[in-house]
Amino acid sequence: MLKHTGRYFREWTTSVVSIKRFFSDKRAGGFISDLHELRANKGKLSEASDFPCSAKSAALMPSVKGVSLSNKDITLPDELYGFVSLVLLSFRQLGWKMNNHYREPFAQEYSGHANVKIYDVSVYSYILLRIIPGWIKRNLHRKIDKKDHDNFICYFGSFSEQQRVLKLHNQLVGHAFLVDARGRVRWRAHAVPTDREVKAMIRSTRHLVAEL
Structure with missing residues (x-):
């Protein structure tokens, strides 16, 4: 006893x-x-740069293996090679809502562009959330527009190593990354963007597309 x-x-x-x-x-x-x-x-420690960083100083996008809402296995950065991609990452619904402020102007500017992609990554790192992936995905199916299901990734598991590499300081806010055709993170922002940051994101994407 x-x-x-x-x-x-x-x-x-x-x-x-x-x-x-x-x-x-x-x-x-x-x-x-x-x-x-x-x-x-409001979770904003600093504003993003006006232009993408140099390829030499850029960090590689860490590996993220998840499942899309259309039930396809997706691994980043493998899916990003050859494209300029906006990767939006969130841990909470609040962060996902913040990311809409990046997604909407970006999609308006680059929708249909053959060399530009958008990916949403929703991270579920806590054990209780990892054991109910089916319920989470069904819930997201109702919230996310069907046309975006192929590029909406659910990640279940520890995210500590990716968080370290990407230097994510806060899990409550959204995070935006512009990744070049070789999988390098060239521009980043977090929380709700300012008007200047939105313009910088569009401008930086233009610069990265010109590198293709």
Whole structure:
């Protein structure tokens, strides 16, 4: 009896420590830290650059293996090679809504362009969400326009390594990345974009298309 009690206590203690880390560890995207940042400055730490960074200084887009809403296995950056792509990443519905402010003007400018793509990546990294992928995808099917299902990716699993490479500081906001034809992240922004950032995104895409 005492043996089992000790084991249960250790498991309970481990769970409590994990929960505390989830809410307070900024390096792991702590929810409370992210929330404070959102309240302080709407999650916007800085504005994006006016032009894409040089190819030499750009980081490669990390591997993201997911399933589209049309049930196709998709791996980034493999699908991005040969194209200029806007990759919109979100962990929460709030972030997804923020990303609409990038998606809509971008689609208006480049819809139908043979060399330009848009991908939405919705990340579900918490264990409770990983065990209900079917319910999540059915819910998204109702929210996302059918024409966008092929390019809407659901990712289930740990995202810590990708988060480190992409230097994502806040999981509550949306993140936008312009990726060139070789899979390099050349421009980035986060949270709700300013008018200047939207213009910079369109301009930067034009520059990257010219490199093709």
